[in-house]
Amino acid sequence: MFNLPTENIGGQELFVLEFGDIVNYFSPYTAALFAFALIFTALAIVSRPERQVDIAFGGDAYYAKEVDVDLLRFQRFMAIACGLATLGAMVSGDVFNFTLFASLVGITNIGIVAAYKNKHVLNAAFQYGIVAMLATVPLFGGAAIILASTGTLSMWELFADGVVVPIIAKAFLVIGVMGEGMAPFYVAKAEITRAQGAPFILMVHVSSLLLFLRVIEIVISM
Amino acid sequence: MIPYLLFATFIGLLFHGIHRKVIARIQGRPGPPIWQEILHTLKFSFKETWIPKTASQTLFVAVVFVAIGIWSGALYVLLSGGSLLLLFGVYLLHKIVEHGMGLSSGSPYGKFGAIRSVISAASELPLFVTVIAIYLFTRSLSIADIVAYQEMYGPLLIVAFPAAVAMYLIILSKMHYGPFSIIEAKEIVSGNMTEHFGVWRAGLEVGYALKTYVLLYAFVLLFIGQLPLALMLLVMLLVLISLSFVCAITPMLSPYDTVTVQSLVTGALVIYIVILVVVMG
Numbered sequence: 001m002f003n004l005p006t007e008n009i010g011g012q013e014l015f016v017l018e019f020g021d022i023v024n025y026f027s028p029y030t031a032a033l034f035a036f037a038l039i040f041t042a043l044a045i046v047s048r049p050e051r052q053v054d055i056a057f058g059g060d061a062y063y064a065k066e067v068d069v070d071l072l073r074f075q076r077f078m079a080i081a082c083g084l085a086t087l088g089a090m091v092s093g094d095v096f097n098f099t100l101f102a103s104l105v106g107i108t109n110i111g112i113v114a115a116y117k118n119k120h121v122l123n124a125a126f127q128y129g130i131v132a133m134l135a136t137v138p139l140f141g142g143a144a145i146i147l148a149s150t151g152t153l154s155m156w157e158l159f160a161d162g163v164v165v166p167i168i169a170k171a172f173l174v175i176g177v178m179g180e181g182m183a184p185f186y187v188a189k190a191e192i193t194r195a196q197g198a199p200f201i202l203m204v205h206v207s208s209l210l211l212f213l214r215v216i217e218i219v220i221s222m
Numbered sequence: 223m224i225p226y227l228l229f230a231t232f233i234g235l236l237f238h239g240i241h242r243k244v245i246a247r248i249q250g251r252p253g254p255p256i257w258q259e260i261l262h263t264l265k266f267s268f269k270e271t272w273i274p275k276t277a278s279q280t281l282f283v284a285v286v287f288v289a290i291g292i293w294s295g296a297l298y299v300l301l302s303g304g305s306l307l308l309l310f311g312v313y314l315l316h317k318i319v320e321h322g323m324g325l326s327s328g329s330p331y332g333k334f335g336a337i338r339s340v341i342s343a344a345s346e347l348p349l350f351v352t353v354i355a356i357y358l359f360t361r362s363l364s365i366a367d368i369v370a371y372q373e374m375y376g377p378l379l380i381v382a383f384p385a386a387v388a389m390y391l392i393i394l395s396k397m398h399y400g401p402f403s404i405i406e407a408k409e410i411v412s413g414n415m416t417e418h419f420g421v422w423r424a425g426l427e428v429g430y431a432l433k434t435y436v437l438l439y440a441f442v443l444l445f446i447g448q449l450p451l452a453l454m455l456l457v458m459l460l461v462l463i464s465l466s467f468v469c470a471i472t473p474m475l476s477p478y479d480t481v482t483v484q485s486l487v488t489g490a491l492v493i494y495i496v497i498l499v500v501v502m503g
Contacts, residue, residue, distance in 0.1 A: 008362040011305045029307050032295070036315055043284055050278040050328035064276050064328065193337050198278045198325035205340065206318055213311045216350065220307075220357060 006159045006221040017091065023156060024091040029217055033090040033210050040206045041083025044076060047199035065196060072197065074115045079200035082108035086207040090214055095153040098218065099136075099143045099176070105207045106132035106180045112204055116195040124192045135179020142172030146222075159221045170219040177215040180208055223298065227432070230297055233455065234431025235259045237438070237462050238398065244466035245399055263427040271420030276328035285322040286422050289429030292316065296436045300443065303366025309440060310353050313392070314346050316433065320405055323426070324414030335405045335413025341477050342395070342404060348388040348484065351491035355385035356444065358498050365443065372447040379445040384494045386445045390465075391487055393437045395480075397465055401472040402480045438462060 004013035010029030017024040026034065049072055051064040082105055089101035110129045113121055146169045147153050158165060195201055239256040246253025273279050296312040299305065317339060324336025357363055359382055360371040372378060379386050395402040406413040418426055438458040442449065449457060475483065 008364045008367060009305065010307060011364075029305050029311070032308055033311060036292075036311075039284075039288065040318070043281055047278050047280040047284075050281075050326055051276040052328050052333070053276055053330055055330060193325065193333070193340060198322065199281045201325060202281070202318065202322050205321055209314045209317060213307070213314060216310070216353070217307055220354070220363070 009221050010217050023093045025093050030091050037086040044079040044199045049197040052196050075197045075200040078108050078111035079203040082203045082207050093155045095143050099139050103136050109204045112200050113192050113195045121195045135176050138172040139176025142169045145169035165222040177211050230435040231431045234435035241466045245470040248470035263424050266424035269420045274417050278326045281326040285319050286425040289319045293432035306363040327417035329417045331411040331416040334410045338405045347488040349392045352385045352388045355382050369448045377446045388491050400469040401475050404477045
């Protein structure tokens with residue numbers, strides 16, 4: 001046990017997973033987020049997409065869209081990749097790893113809808129891609145400022161008393177994660193939900209919300 | 223825990239019934255009996271159940287269990303004095319339930335509800351500010367520590383009044399028939415719940431009842447403190463009735479107006495937090 005120094009925020013440390021000097025940790029909080037990401041990744045693996053019902057313009061007719069198997073496979077692959085990146089971000093004990101996983105989530109989010117052949121969806125994916133890419137500047141900038149000012153990116157060190165992390169670095173981290181899909185930047189991806197494939201589209205939102213929840217724990221703990 | 227879960231579900235459903243009754247009386251209608259939502263849930267439990275042919279079947283069913291699961295977990299966190307961040311997390315993850323529920327059916331009405339659910343994501347930001355404000359006073363996010371702080375220094379309702387207002391707005395944004403209930407507006411039938419019938423609807427009613435119980439309980443616990451159960455239920459009821467008054471006299475806002483109102487409140491609270499940080503060092 002490494003004695004997580006922030007028991008009064010995310011709860012007591014339950015389990016650690018060491019990769020050399022990178023030590024991931026499970027507290028009640030991070031374990032709950034990890035479990036939730038795992039559930040929705042499993043759902044993306046086992047679920048088939050819905051057949052969207054659209055109403056024909058100018059009458060009472062409606063039709064149900066068919067499921068494109070090739071599209072399904074690609075969306076499922078990207079949703080699983082997104083789920084794995086989210087799982088990594090949830091228990092990461094290192095700020096740089098967290099930012100890497102966050103940017104990977106942004107990339108896979110675009111991938112989930114990029115193969116869908118609809119002008120509105122592709123436009124939204126393009127706009128969201130720009131926002132997500134711009135957001136990586138404050139995201140990695142925040143991590144860089146933390147490293148420059150404290151000499152470490154390990155959360156185990158940063159969460160300890162006496163280590164002062166500049167508030168601008170915390171703000172950059174939050175803004176960077178918000179750019180991956182939280183309010184108010186989510187408006188860029190509202191049209192993404194037109195795309196078929198609910199279990200995969202849902203991963204876009206699951207990953208964004210979970211990333212936001214994790215970054216809040218990180219900035220409060222530092 | 224299971225008896226308490228059943229108790230919380232019963233009280234939550236009863237609160238939903240009282241909510242409808244109060245709104246009806248304010249609007250000059252007789253309204254349904256207060257046990258109507260309990261009867262609804264029982265009725266749905268025994269009705270024919272189906273999954274639409276066009277639905278993503280696994281997801282369609284799974285979101286119902288996720289809804290019950292996360293709010294049962296939230297109740298446990300609240301009663302065991304766990305981390306307030308977990309409660310915040312559950313509140314955000316409820317958005318996924320709303321969204322998944324609407325998208326999974328394939329229905330256009332469900333999809334509109336799901337998209338409105340994404341638009342109303344701004345409602346989570348006041349909760350984030352509330353959490354930070356509470357942390358600045360108590361220096362802990364453990365609910366047990368927050369309760370202990372109030373026993374020593376008095377209710378947070380007085381010293382952190384703007385945070386209490388934000389939390390009140392958060393509960394209001396999740397109330398049925400409220401100004402922010404755009405995801406289940408009647409112009410889109412029942413929004414994201416349109417296709418969930420029978421046992422699935424009964425399950426959702428149970429999850430929503432737990433949600434109402436947890437949010438009201440959390441409000442009283444975080445801003446007034448630990449009270450004996452009977453008194454706690456009474457205060458929760460008073461908070462609920464005040465919410466019902468707001469719902470009865472406020473028309474439903476348009477989707478973009480809900481975002482505007484919630485963003486303005488968040489902006490005001492951020493200024494409050496900045497002032498707190500400066501004053502408290």
